[in-house]
Amino acid sequence: MTSPAADRARYDRATEHLDAPFAAVDLDAFDANAEDLVRRAAGKPIRVASKSVRCRALLERVLARDGFAGVMSYTLAESLWLARSGFDDVLLAYPSVDRIGYAELAADPKLAAAVTVMVDDPAQLDLIDHARDGGGEEIRVCLELDTSLHLLGGRVRIGARRSPLREPVQLADLARAVLARPGFRLVGLMAYEGHVAGVGDALAGRPLRSRAIRLMQGAARKEIAARRAAGVAAVRSVVGDLEFVNGGGTGSVQYTAAEEAVTEVAAGSGLYVPRLFDNYSSFRGRPAALFALPVVRRPGVAVVTVLGGGYPASGAQGADRLPEPYLPQGLRYDPQEGAGEVQTPLLGAAADDLLIGDRVWFRHAKAGELCERFESLHLIEEDEVVAVAPTYRGEGLTFL
Template sequence: MSTYEYYKEMFAEIPRPFALVDLDMLDDNARAISRAAGGKKVRLASKSIRSVDVLHRILDSDPMFQGIMCYTATEAVFLAEQGFDDLLLGYPQWQSEAVRSIVNLVSEGRSITLMVDSVEHVEHIEQFAKQQSTVMPLCIDLDMSVHYPGLHFGVWRSPVHSWEGMYPIVERIIGSPWLRLDGIMGYEAQVAGVGDHAARKYVKNTLVRWLKSRSIIEAAKRRQEVVERLNALEIRLRFVNAGGTGSLDSSRKEAWVTEITAGSGFYAPGLFDHYASFRYKPAAAYAIEVVRIPKAGIVTCMGGGYTASGTADKDKLAKPYLPEGLELFSLEGAGEVQTPLRLPAHVQLDLGDPVFFRHAKAGELCERFKVLYAVSQGRIVGEYATYRGMGECFL
């Protein structure tokens, strides 16, 4: 594990703030994710990486990493321009120009699949496919949330909960000469994206683990049913996509799953500290600078308020990383222009010293910085451009 002095010395001449990716940890995480997938292909979730250089590095590291799950059509066009192929849009796209741009690329021979979860999505895409005389591959998003009295456990994504809800979409796709059913996706977000090992929250952790265990069973049943129904109709899918980094150990057990999506685990952001079943290495971080010392035991840094999306709670705040033991103040948190920190007794920081943080989520960190300083074996070995550094901002 890297230490404060290790990074401080390495970045002594780099102006703050800056972001870094530790390639040694990134590579270790990639190997661990490949093993955890249990022989399944792993599709990279670009929203959790947001750097062309990092995407290339991971895809080139292991043949088990194949394809990318994008989050917008404009991002998919950008990645296609960078030479990536086998792109799956993880979310439905509606803007006409965006859909048309994807159909145009498919007409040129690129492998890009659009996501749908309604007949309306299908018919909207069909008109552009027909205009271009192009057969457009589609993927149907199968909802994986579960419902209990007074509790919706999962995220609000697709309205398709079962084969009965999926069949009208399937029927519409196979009835069109301009469309092809390419795959099925089911993202069990409540398994992959919810921590179950939070400190001092035994009751909540126990409940979440129980809910997860029930969700895993239900997700497998739903996926198996739709795959068997499609097989009965002699529809052969190119892929059946499941899960995320947090559900590799369960999604890999389903025989009908051909690939698992993973993204956050490569950087291992702060939220990934709260899982009982795995632990990856903190490969991404950012540094801000001490500019004030209000009193003994307290320093104030410039900037640092990089809060993650989602519910507005303290889990979405960036986490002080190095030196170890620093704490945010509950009444200020990480601020837009300054961040005060309480120091443990054994830590002393001076004006100009860096403080390293980990973002709560993975790829969102890249929206704040143009480059990730790539480090390995105690040296800065390169600068990996982020999407922002390449002049792109998709969401």
């Protein structure tokens, strides 16, 4: 891993012919992060979460590596587009009510063979049936198990509010409902433990909270491992074998992969390593996805203003959802202005070394959301831009 100062010099050399703002991906870091994910997965295949990448060229790049297999998509429209583009194993990770998309899926044997949709309620099966519009292709279905940790008799819930299917008996009941319906085939089970995979346990300057998170996650890993195994057994008792059992995310790859019931793990953010993934004790990735903003003003001592910058991440809003002024080191937001819609003032001694036209490199708080702001990613190897890859937005697509 190179020093931040060396990375900044390398990025500046590679992109000196470009006018900021623009986004870039350090391919050396991207590939190193992919290799680390494979190491942590310990032989189980990694399904790439497309929402955390949002660039076809980079999805293709990582899927060409040993250890990666399949895509985890986030909308039905995206799933169909990826399948038409040659991706032959696409798991839609969220239920959809896209009637037009379901009609297309049910009418096309290639799409139906490549795409698996998520259900957690019989009403979703009803919607799909009503949307078929005469299409007779069998729809591949995956069930999702709720992974949230319940404490104090269920009065305290930790984890995302996703599936209503919490107990193995509920999974088995829905599996029977799928089995009883013509035109559907149950092929998989998914359980995403976001409170483990997506919550850092080593918060800078907050040792007590970090310890509390580690204790919670230790308890959560044990609880979900037992319940996931029971859920898999319950579903298999109804339908026989499953093609896959998916779990985990970047922050929990090694723990989830160790479960016997899990056949594959999911990851995506760990390829770009946005700022929210700095707070993990179990692994350390290399920042790979960046965006550069130009210095357009020098309002005073120890302050510069850059163009743009107001690109907050989704989730419960707070300072951790803002992009991080990354290079040069030592810059921070003005607390009265934050990251602005059109311009962003940055404070710190490092500002005095920046001239009009220089650039400041930022890291987004989350991974793929950066690609909704830029039409292309400049792909850097060593100190050269070797390719320019369109993002989803650059291909004229905004799925959400």
